[in-house]
Amino acid sequence: MRLPSLCCAVLTLLISTTTFAQDLMPMAGGNMGNPMPKNVEDNRQVVLLTAEERSIVAAEMRQMLASVQGVTDGLSRGDMQAVIAAASESGMAMMQNLPSPIRMKFPAPFSQMGLATHRAFDQIAQEAKTIKDPAPVLKQLSGGIQNCIACHATYRFASPKSNNGM
Ligand code: HEC
Structure with missing residues (x-):
């Protein structure tokens, strides 16, 4: 490395560490971020x-989150076998394995959304067997994540x- 470019590299390093340090400054100055908001409510159905x-x-x-990761990772590497394996982990079989006393406690719309999600994973696995293009599989995954x-x-x-949720 010639001297000017070495100087340049050192300077860049110095500037970037200084900027990083400045980002941390507010904390050091006693400002720990935003205060707790008031009247926090969780209105979701129990x-x-x-x-x-x-x-x-x-x-x-x-496991479903891990499947989402596995599918996206497989797609990014063009490894459809990995996509199939990751998606299959969260397909309908997962739902069927869930003990029925638990399933009986789910409200109907909850069960329907669960069903649609597991079905989407099976469809992803099915599609990945024949398709080489990641786009349609990603579209299906995106639909499932909804x-x-x-x-x-x-x-x-x-x-x-x-x-109380605990
Ligand atoms: C049919 C309803 C439903 C569907 C569909 C659903 N979830 Fe959940 N999930 C829940 C509920 C309810 C909780 C608990 C939330 C709470 O009590 O605050 C939860 C919690 C979680 C958690 C936290 C688990 C833990 O260890 O506490 C993760 C991670 C998660 N869901 C991932 C996903 C992913 C990824 C998908 C889609 C691929 C998904 N969920 C689809 C209802 C659902």
Whole structure:
């Protein structure tokens, strides 16, 4: 590396670390960000589940998030086998494995959104078997994620005893 370009590199490094340090300054100055807003309300409808039931459903939710990641990662690498594997983890089989006492506690619209989501994952797996272009699969995934968003906006879980979501 010649001297001028070395100087340039050192200067750039200096400037970027200084900018970074400035970003952290407000914290150091005692300003810890925004205060808590007042009157925070969660108006979502409650689905009553015991702690155990909730654990089971939450584990499935985390699996679905992992499937979303696996599908997008597979698509980004053009690895359709990975897409199929990731999507299949969250297909209809997942719903069928859910113990029926839990399923019976779900309100009908909740079950329908769940069904649509699992079906979307199966369709993604099916589509990925024949399609090489990631765009239509991404479109399907995006449609499936709309169910996640809609259901999360409408429902929350709470335990019958405390009723506070814990
Ligand atoms: C049929 C309704 C429904 C659908 C569809 C749904 N979720 Fe959820 N999910 C919930 C509810 C309710 C909670 C708990 C929210 C609460 O109590 O605050 C939750 C919680 C979660 C959590 C947190 C789990 C934990 O460990 O606490 C993750 C992650 C999650 N969902 C991911 C997803 C993803 C990804 C999708 C779509 C692929 C999805 N969910 C679709 C209803 C749904």
